[in-house]
Amino acid sequence: MSPFDDSPGPDFGSSPADPPPLSMEERAGVLDDLAELEVFRTLLEPTGIKGIVVDCPDCDEEHHVDWALMQANLRQLLEEGQTGRHEPPFDPDPADYVSWDYASGYADGVAAMAERDEPTGSQRGGKHAREE
Numbered sequence: 399m400s401p402f403d404d405s406p407g408p409d410f411g412s413s414p415a416d417p418p419p420l421s422m423e424e425r426a427g428v429l430d431d432l433a434e435l436e437v438f439r440t441l442l443e444p445t446g447i448k449g450i451v452v453d454c455p456d457c458d459e460e461h462h463v464d465w466a467l468m469q470a471n472l473r474q475l476l477e478e479g480q481t482g483r484h485e486p487p488f489d490p491d492p493a494d495y496v497s498w499d500y501a502s503g504y505a506d507g508v509a510a511m512a513e514r515d516e517p518t519g520s521q522r523g524g525k526h527a528r529e530e
Contacts, residue, residue, distance in 0.1 A: 438465075439465040443465060
């Protein structure tokens with residue numbers, strides 16, 4: 399018997415309980431998030447944005463998660479029903495990360511501009527306030 403047998407601490411060999419599998423609706427949501435994340439990365443990475451900032455309910459702090467780690471977290475959620483803990487980047491610059499809502503709005507704006515600029519001649523809506 400080792401002196402550590404009675405001490406509380408992490409058991410690196412097993413998890414306390416396997417999470418229940420994701421429902422079909424939850425899986426669809428995660429798959430949608432993965433697709434959106436790829437769009438966000440495609441649009442924002444060339445501008446210098448390194449990833450997403452996430453509010454953590456466990457520690458009430460923001461976590462800066464780069465594109466690849468966010469993708470890995472979502473894939474792990476699909477496969478295992480939960481995400482593991484990961485090391486945050488060392489001393490991240492908050493200006494290098496955006497919220498999911500910001501990234502979504504940015505992507506929507508790019509899509510709206512592309513739709514407006516399509517050569518189909520079927521532009522919808524009126525002038526934008528800045529165009530008057």
